[in-house]
Amino acid sequence: MIDGNGKSSIxxxxxxxxxxxxxxxLIDITLDIAKNEFVxxxxxxxxxxxxxxxxxxxxxxxxxxxxxxxxxxxxxxxFKRIPxxxxxxxxxxxxxxxxxxxxxxxxxxxxxxxxxxxxxxIQKKVRSVLRLVGMEDRQNVLPASLSGGEQxxxxxxxxxxxxxxVILADEPTGSLDSEAAKIIMDLLKGVHxxxxxxxxxxxxxxxxxxxxxxxxxxxxxxxxxSAFVEKHYxxxxx
Amino acid sequence: MMALFIRRAIExxxxxxxxxxxxxxxxxxxxxxxxxxxxxxINTAEFINIWKDGIPVMVYLKPGVDTAELSDIKRNIQTISxxxxxxxxxxQDALNSLKAQMKRQxxxxxxxxxxPLPDAFEIRIMLPGHNWQKMESFAAQIESLDQVEEVEYxxxxxxxxxxxxxxxxxxxxxxGGIFFMATVFIVTNTIRLVIYSRxxxxxxxxxxxxxDRFIKIPFYIQSMFQxxxxxxxxxxxxxxxxxxLTSNVEQGLFSGFFQIRFIPMRILLTIVFCSxxxxxxxxxxxxxxxxxx
Ligand SMILES: Nc1ncnc2c1ncn2[C@@H]1O[C@H](COP(=O)(O)OP(=O)(O)OP(=O)(O)O)[C@@H](O)[C@H]1O
Ligand SMILES: [Mg+2]
Numbered sequence: 409m410i411d412g413n414g415k416s417s418i419x420x421x422x423x424x425x426x427x428x429x430x431x432x433x434l435i436d437i438t439l440d441i442a443k444n445e446f447v448x449x450x451x452x453x454x455x456x457x458x459x460x461x462x463x464x465x466x467x468x469x470x471x472x473x474x475x476x477x478x479x480x481x482x483x484x485x486x487f488k489r490i491p492x493x494x495x496x497x498x499x500x501x502x503x504x505x506x507x508x509x510x511x512x513x514x515x516x517x518x519x520x521x522x523x524x525x526x527x528x529x530i531q532k533k534v535r536s537v538l539r540l541v542g543m544e545d546r547q548n549v550l551p552a553s554l555s556g557g558e559q560x561x562x563x564x565x566x567x568x569x570x571x572x573x574v575i576l577a578d579e580p581t582g583s584l585d586s587e588a589a590k591i592i593m594d595l596l597k598g599v600h601x602x603x604x605x606x607x608x609x610x611x612x613x614x615x616x617x618x619x620x621x622x623x624x625x626x627x628x629x630x631x632x633x634s635a636f637v638e639k640h641y642x643x644x645x646x
Numbered sequence: 647m648m649a650l651f652i653r654r655a656i657e658x659x660x661x662x663x664x665x666x667x668x669x670x671x672x673x674x675x676x677x678x679x680x681x682x683x684x685x686x687x688i689n690t691a692e693f694i695n696i697w698k699d700g701i702p703v704m705v706y707l708k709p710g711v712d713t714a715e716l717s718d719i720k721r722n723i724q725t726i727s728x729x730x731x732x733x734x735x736x737x738q739d740a741l742n743s744l745k746a747q748m749k750r751q752x753x754x755x756x757x758x759x760x761x762p763l764p765d766a767f768e769i770r771i772m773l774p775g776h777n778w779q780k781m782e783s784f785a786a787q788i789e790s791l792d793q794v795e796e797v798e799y800x801x802x803x804x805x806x807x808x809x810x811x812x813x814x815x816x817x818x819x820x821x822g823g824i825f826f827m828a829t830v831f832i833v834t835n836t837i838r839l840v841i842y843s844r845x846x847x848x849x850x851x852x853x854x855x856x857x858d859r860f861i862k863i864p865f866y867i868q869s870m871f872q873x874x875x876x877x878x879x880x881x882x883x884x885x886x887x888x889x890x891l892t893s894n895v896e897q898g899l900f901s902g903f904f905q906i907r908f909i910p911m912r913i914l915l916t917i918v919f920c921s922x923x924x925x926x927x928x929x930x931x932x933x934x935x936x937x938x939x
Contacts, residue, residue, distance in 0.1 A: 467853065488857075495855035507847045509661065521650055522856035566854070 417476070418443045418574055418605045419464060424473035426459055426629075433459045435629040437473070441607065443573075446600050448616050448637075449609040451626035457609035458502055460626065461576045464607075465497050466490055478573065495523060498567035498604075502578035504559045506551040512538070512562050513547040519570045537565040540595060556583035564592055574605045581615060593619055617641050655867040662840055666872060669836040673876025673921065674883065676825040681884050681917055683818035685909050690811045700730060700770030701781065703799040707765045711793045719793050720767065727784045729769040737763045764795060771799075826924065833869050833928025840865070841936050866929050873925030877918045881909075 419441040426434035434456045441447055449457045462468045463475060466482060475482040478496060485493060498519075506515050513534055520530045538544040541561040551559055560583050567575055575596060581589035593615070600606045610616065616623055620639030625632045659666050705723060720732060740763045745755055773781055785797040841848065851861055888908055909917075 465853065491852070491855045491857045494853065497855075499853065501853075505850050505853065507850055509844075509847065518851065518856070519854045522851060522854060522860050524647065524860075527650070570855075 416443055417441065418445075418478055419607075420474075420476040421463075422474045424463065424475060425471050426456070426463065426468065427471045433629055434463075437631050439624060439631060439634070441605065443605055444600070444603055445605050445607075446597075446619075446621035447605075447607045448619075448621055448623045449607065449626060450611060450613070450616060450623050451632075452611055454628075455611075455626040456629045457611075457626055458578055461499075461578055461607070461609055464574075464576060465494050465499060491522070495570060496573045498570060498572035498575045498599075500560070500563045500567045500575070500577040500580045502582070502609075504551075504563040506559055506562060506566075508551055511548050511550055512543060512554070515551065515562060516566045516569055519566055523570060533569055534565075537569045538562075540568075541565045542591070557585070557588050560584060561588070561592065564595060568595065568599055571602075572604060574607065575599055577606070577608045579610055579612075580608060581610070581612065589615065651863045651867055654864040655871060658840065658844070658864065659868055659872070662843060665836055665839055669832060670872055670876045670879065672832050673829055673873055673924075674878075674880035676829045677877045677880030677917065677921060678883050680818075680822050680825050681881055681909060683814070683821065684913065684917070685884065685888065687815060687818060688909060688913075689906055690814075700772045701799055703727075703729075703769050703771055703785070703797060705767040705769060705788055705794055706796045706798065707767075707793050708795045709764060711765060715793060719791065722791055723767060723769060723788055726787045727769065727771050729771050731768075731770040733768045735766045735768055737761050737765050740764075740766065829873075829921075829924050830928045830931070833873065833925055834932045836872075837865055837869050837929050837932040838936065840868070841932065862929075862933055865933060866926060869925040869929040870922045871925075873921040873928075874918055877921035881914060881917065884909075 417440050419439075421437050421439050424434060424437040425432070437460070449460060451457055459468070463470050463482075464477060466485070470483065477493060480489075480493065482493075506512075507518070510518075516537060517530050517534045520533060525533075534547070535544060538547055541564055543558065543561055543565065546554065546558065551562065554562065560580065564577075564580060567577070577596065580592055580596065584592060596606050596608070597619070606621075608615075608621075616637055617640065620637055620641065622634065622636050624634050707719070711719075716734060720734070723729060724732060738761065741755075741761050744763070748754070771781065771784060781799065785799060788794055789797045848861055885908060892906055
């Protein structure tokens with residue numbers, strides 16, 4: 409996949425529609441995200457940001473249109489390949505999705521366990537990412553005993569531990585104060601520098617201004633525009 | 647990898663303790679009942695074998711039958727019954743073996759002036775098709791021979807007993823089938839409940855790229871372990887009742903007849919193995935259903 413800029417695409421969508429019964433959550437979306445891009449998906453609540461991300465990792469199958477992930481057509485992927493497709497992504501869910509009955513260590517280790525990694529390597533890596541997000545001394549507690557922001561940091565650790573090609577972050581700083589948010593954004597930038605594509609769904613314009621990157625603007629299920637925002641841009645974003 | 651799966655299975659068993667305990671108890675009850683039948687069959691198999699070896703029949707002769715006539719009588723018996731096995735027991739032989747059997751009561755024989763026992767033929771008659779009418783007609787024909795006083799065979803009680811054993815055998819198969827289905831059903835249900843209680847976890851595992859195999863293996867380990875454990879408990883309970891029974895029932899009652907023995911190791915292992923197979927099947931069924939949903 410070569411797009412206009414000569415970079416190969418990691419995600420392409422052609423005339424994608426997503427309906428929930430009569431509700432049209434996404435309407436005729438066509439877009440192209442290049443490898444190693446840093447992209448924001450912005451828009452008001454209910455615009456369809458989460459829905460868009462869900463289509464990428466096949467949490468929902470698309471109602472209409474085509475999606476290519478790293479050249480793979482999602483409407484043709486065999487059922488058995490879905491787990492391997494999902495391993496291309498590190499996902500920070502809007503509701504964190506930590507397993508309530510497993511401790512922090514196990515929650516983060518799960519990604520590597522599922523990928524069949526060796527126990528020793530898993531222990532080493534989990535400790536190092538937990539240290540990275542500042543949660544290394546809470547690894548033996550259950551998610552319920554953490555604050556929202558702490559759970560979010562664990563979710564970030566789980567998303568980056570597998571060195572995925574693409575990070576999908578759904579409101580990754582939603583429950584954080586500006587300082588904690590900065591730590592998370594710095595982590596995501598670090599992952600971006602190491603070669604990953606980072607896609608962040610957020611309605612936080614301040615976050616976009618302080619970080620910079622391409623912004624895809626969604627409104628009521630439609631892609632209203634795409635623009636590049638410089639770091640510390642202080643004009644209006646749509 | 648396997649260590650991880652086993653750890654998950656154990657964690658899970660502990661988390662759903664009550665459910666798992668109920669399942670294990672049900673499995674052990676099923677195993678207890680089914681293996682009690684197996685125990686019964688093993689110990690009555692010898693009776694069933696009578697059908698194969700021929701029914702033992704005693705032909706008692708009238709007193710004072712001439713030894714010259716014996717081969718004639720023998721031939722006649724053979725013509726009537728087609729007996730494969732026929733043996734002459736003189737009254738002296740009979741007395742000797744009776745004395746040998748009743749050593750402790752030997753005083754009974756001391757003041758015997760003459761041998762009260764008759765001469766006899768011991769024969770074994772094959773009954774094709776388990777046909778007892780035929781047995782009765784053979785007996786009547788032999789009894790009508792001039793030199794024959796009486797024909798004795800296990801008669802009614804043996805017939806009834808063998809039929810009873812066969813009835814039990816049939817009931818055993820039926821109950822075995824019912825308990826098999828019940829156990830599969832229970833295991834299926836337990837695993838289904840466990841899956842529901844873990845559906846959020848399973849969903850998350852899927853989203854982070856776990857394969858179905860990775861998700862399923864701990865469930866299989868859990869249910870097969872439960873069934874093996876349940877089987878062991880059931881068999882242990884059976885063994886304890888067996889010890890209790892055999893030590894209380896005075897051996898005298900049965901000792902001459904047959905030796906009561908416990909289920910042999912090979913069959914015990916087979917029972918545990920089959921139980922694990924049931925666990926596998928139950929798990930397979932519930933996971934299959936779950937995947938469709
Ligand atoms: N499973 C579903 N069934 C029915 N409607 C849905 C479903 N998922 C999303 N929707 C609807 O689709 C629209 C887009 O939802 P989505 O979650 O993508 O919004 P969002 O942009 O992520 O909003 P927020 O910023 O609040 O997270 C909403 O109107 C929502 O009600
Ligand atoms: Mg959302």
